[in-house]
Structures are given as structure tokens and as C-alpha cells.
Amino acid sequence: MEITEKLLIELQNRLKVGSRRGVHLNAIPARSRYKFDLTRLSHIDKDLPKKFINSLLTEQPLKFKISWKDNVPDLNSLFEDDQAQLVKITKSFENLINQTAAIESEKGINTFGFGFPLLVRRDQSDKKLTVAPILVWSLRIKRSKEFNTWVIHRDEDDPIYINEVLINHLQNDSKIEIEKLSSDLLDDGLIDKDELLDICVRIIETINSTTPNDLRETFKEKLENVKSISDKKHYEKLPLTSNNSFIEFGGLFSIFEVQKQNIIHDYGNMLDLEGATIDLEDMEEHTFQPI
Numbered sequence: 001m002e003i004t005e006k007l008l009i010e011l012q013n014r015l016k017v018g019s020r021r022g023v024h025l026n027a028i029p030a031r032s033r034y035k036f037d038l039t040r041l042s043h044i045d046k047d048l049p050k051k052f053i054n055s056l057l058t059e060q061p062l063k064f065k066i067s068w069k070d071n072v073p074d075l076n077s078l079f080e081d082d083q084a085q086l087v088k089i090t091k092s093f094e095n096l097i098n099q100t101a102a103i104e105s106e107k108g109i110n111t112f113g114f115g116f117p118l119l120v121r122r123d124q125s126d127k128k129l130t131v132a133p134i135l136v137w138s139l140r141i142k143r144s145k146e147f148n149t150w151v152i153h154r155d156e157d158d159p160i161y162i163n164e165v166l167i168n169h170l171q172n173d174s175k176i177e178i179e180k181l182s183s184d185l186l187d188d189g190l191i192d193k194d195e196l197l198d199i200c201v202r203i204i205e206t207i208n209s210t211t212p213n214d215l216r217e218t219f220k221e222k223l224e225n226v227k228s229i230s231d232k233k234h235y236e237k238l239p240l241t242s243n244n245s246f247i248e249f250g251g252l253f254s255i256f257e258v259q260k261q262n263i264i265h266d267y268g269n270m271l272d273l274e275g276a277t278i279d280l281e282d283m284e285e286h287t288f289q290p291i
Contacts, residue, residue: 008271023254024165025132027118028232033095036253038116039228040092043085044068049226052152053251056114056137057196060156060189066093067149086148093150097141099255110158113138116251117200117223119166120235121207124174124242129235132166134203134247135191136256156189162199174242176207193223200247209243222249 020026029035041048044066055064068086100112115133123130138158142151162180170176179202185195200219205211212218229250240246 005271008267011267020128020130022165023115023133023252023256024163025130025169027115027131027133027229027250027252027254028235029229029252030231033092034099034255036092036096037229038114038251038253039226040085040089041066043089050224053116053223053226056116056154057190057192060154062139062152062154064152065144065149066152067144067146090148093141096253096255097143097150100141103255103257110138110140111255111257112141112253113256114251114253115163115256116249117196118229118248118250119203119207119245120238120240120248121245122240122242123169129232129240130166130169131229131235131248132169133163133252134166135196135199136161136163138256139253141253160186160191170207174207178203178206193220197223204245204247207243207245219247219249222247226250 023035027035029037038049038052041052045051048066052064055062068089096112100110103109103111114137115135116137117134118131119134120129120131122128137154137160140153140158142153143149144151160181162178164180167178167180170178181191181199185191191199197216197219201211201216204215227248227250229248229252238246
């Protein structure tokens, strides 16, 4: 069996590009059970989304409580729509907790995280929409003993990383190279507001053909007003191109599967072994243990 360059590149690209249906390239919640728009927390407390972002960017370790026990002492006192929203929030968190627990018991990895902010662009190759988290914070969410209360945790061992599927997608679609986060940036275990703004400015300067002089100030203002994630119809109407993208300061809790970056690098190393072959003649006497 000959290991051809074409075969290896095809296998590598399948890992690099990812799926547009997955959260890494499609952060629009729509009806997904596993994409929770941060701004939904405003049904509990209008300032809760902003408080979470501030805590995320300033606190290490992070221990952020979400509860409508104190804000909403009696469901009967609410309008019917508000009641429904709180019930949906409870159901969404329970879905995320149960699913991440199932994945962790099966694979031994924690997949719960928060994606923020979002890059919105139209791809060069097929003109399709990409709405992708730029940064992902690995978090843990637990039920509290208190009624309708959850606690989101993050400690020094929980990583922060640039969305690797997005990095690979941009490189494959438009040959755009986005650098990963440097170890120096993460020495304190945090990405603060200034560092976040630097990352956003650098990404837009790399992707877009032109950028305004006041880009950083614009992002600074947007960071103070976390937005809900719009639906696909809204983004489709915008004048987006592969080199005219923008950053939406919205975020979501979701399940972020661990990426296969090591395998991608392995394929790269194998591509250097030009013309290598595997001798199958002596394989008849061998058996393979399936995993």
C-alpha cells in the first residue's frame, strides 16, 4: 500500500476544516440544546452577562454563581413569558451538565467551555457564512445545593486557546495565518481586557484588506456592551466578504470537543516521508487489538 501525498493531504484537510455544523465554526445557537447564548442570563439579572465577562477577564481562579433564587423568589409573580424563559435556562444548563458529564465519563476530558467574542465572515471558497468563537475558555459547571443555582469554575489548569478549527479553516479557505496564543500571554492564567482587545485588533488586521484607525476604541466600546448572538438571516444580509469581516462581542456556553491538532501535525510529518510504503506481506500472522 503506497502512502501518497494526495491521500495524506486529503486526510489532513478533513481534520483541519472541521464541520460548519459544529460550534467551532457555527456559534449561532438557533435551536441547539448545547449552545447557550450568554445574554439569556439577563432574564435572571440584566447585569449578569456583563458581570460574567468582567469576572472571566479578571478573576483567577474563577467561581461565578448563577442563580435566580434571590432574583425571582416566586415564579407565580412573573409574566408567563418570563416564567418560560427561566424554565428554559434551567433545562439548558441541565442539558449541558449531563452531556459534558457523559463525554467526560467516556473520554476522560472536560468539554464545557465559553466561546467569546465571535468572528463573522463570508468564506472565499464557497461564499458561505462562518460565525465562529475566536477564544475558548475551558470551564466547569456544577449544580449547587441551593435551589436553581449553578456555579461556573475555572482554575489555573483550565486552558484558554484560540479556536484551532477556526485557525485551520482560515488557512485552508484563504491562506490566512492566525498565530496561537503565546505562553507569555497566559503566564498569569488570564486574558484581561487589554490583551483581548490586542488579539481582536490583530485578527481583523490580518483578515481584512483595510481597517479603520479607531478600531481598538470601537472594540473597547463594544466590549462594554455584550450583545446577543443574532440569527443566520441577520448575518446573511450583511455586506460580508472574506476580507471584510467583523467581530461580534457576543458569547456562548457550549460543548467544545478537544481538537485533533496533534494528528494534523503527524500528517505533516508523514508528508515529509515521500514515497514511503508499508510492506503487507508479513501481516497475515498478525492480529490487531481494536480500541
